Amino acid sequence: MPKGLEVQYLTIHGHKRAFVKTGSGPALLLLHGLGCDHTTWRSVIPALARRYTVIAPDLLGHGLSDKPRADYSVGGYANGMRDLLTVLGIDKVTVAGHSFGGGVAMQFAYQFPERTERMVLVAPGGLGPEVTPAIRAITLPGFHQAMGVVTLPGVRHATKLSMKALAYSGLSKARDLDEVAEIVDSFRDPRARAAIRHVVSHCVDWRGQVVTMADRAYLTQAMPMLVVWGTEDSVIPVRHAGVAAEIAPGATVEVVGNAGHFPHKDHPQRFVKIVNDFIGSTEPAVYHRGRWRNLLRTGGQTVAGPVAAPVVRPDAAEIA
Template sequence: MQEEFVSVDGNKIRYLKAGSSKNNLVLIHGLGASAERWERVIPHFSKHFTVYVPDLIGFGLSDKPYTDYTLDFFVQFVRSFLNALGIKKTSIIGSSLGGQIAIEYAANNQETTERLILVSPAGAMKQSTPALDAYIMAALYPDHTSAENAFSLMTGNNKKIDSGIIESFVTRMKLPNAKFAFLSTVLGLKNAPEITTYLQIISVPTLVVWGQLDPVIPVTYAEHFVKQIKDCRFYQLEGVGHTPYVEDPQAFVDVVLDFLGK
């Protein structure tokens, strides 16, 4: 993986890149995360695709401007990021918040979106859950104990979490403006447009992947997406929580590559 930077609408954006295929794959992380969340699956995907993994604006090592972090703001960011890199067509994988962003982007840019993979996407759940509450508190008051508790809860069965994941999260959330961007995103999502409108106009082939044990956005919400998207497949990964690509990367890769025809 190569770490690279690009200017997007005047902001310095950091991203990871791997692979040299003519086929592109963009991975979009969730709330409070960074490109590293995908590091266990990037090497597998890069055998078949050129993989681009940005730190969303406001997160990771990308710039964190003072602005309203609305869903439309993130969708425009994805559009500008792809334009800045000259990416004309790509498949997209979006996790949680990244899934919600990918949905609106794909609905409005179907000519440039080849296939869409949604991993426990946000947008249908209107209330919080204890695991999500713990994660938000860990982001706003970052220390090793609160982060370890939150990430353990997110697995659905209190698995032990790699210390590197915890320390990376705590370090990122202590960066200037990181808490502002996080909280602004949370508030922005509360006023996001009704997601059903976008789901019903998506025509690109779509795969919805959900962890059976997900306590952040429970798997019962999968039905909302599968029923609304015209060409949609669903796969439930057993024994994992909110981030199956971290908890069982090989199983996740197998499912996704099968869908992508690789």
């Protein structure tokens, strides 16, 4: 984390919540993915903080936050974010979520539209069943015990070094392994392993993702939405970006070339520009109960629009 950016703590409902809060301006809530923490955003927080009040929490069960036996459902996480923002005195946010955090962001916007100005979804879950077998394996019997062996001191060190070496080998399918190595390293804490298994059991089974936003995507007619995906994503396939364009025709869809599951880490400057352009070109959603009621009643069928085509960003070499 950049120098001067300190982790703060709040206790809510008896559980310690870790978060970073920095910058000034409209509020931007950054939600990390499964097994990660606020540091996944470290390459973009300083630039974003020049324009926004950035809040980047460690979700319950992750990072420096407590890891109790608790509600780890997507809805439970959305409630937790509402409570954190309330304690911080923040009424409305643009909510951004990566991977599993994207699912939480969608749920937050659905549960609390009066507090959501926009959605930014980065390679989010919830757009189709496909997901890497590594995540599906977390739901299988023996995961806890297997990770207990993998995270023994000597084995963990060797595993982490091997993954990081592969990540920097230039192989496109291995580019995200440096982040995976940190996730595996965090599993040395049995409480973290138990929490992650509870999280995954709520949204994934052996066949893939079971939580979807497809049936409620029409609600995005009342809220600006940006979807960002990397062309080399090996965790959740990039074709889900096309699904987003189909089910939410008003969404802005950006497909970033030469990027994996973490486009905000692979190309932080481009990511910040995409977010800045999106926020700068859209008006914050204004919640209106009557309009929301009408959308729910009609399923959004009264409003039609063109399907947005994904925008492919050039590779870094082409920009240089």
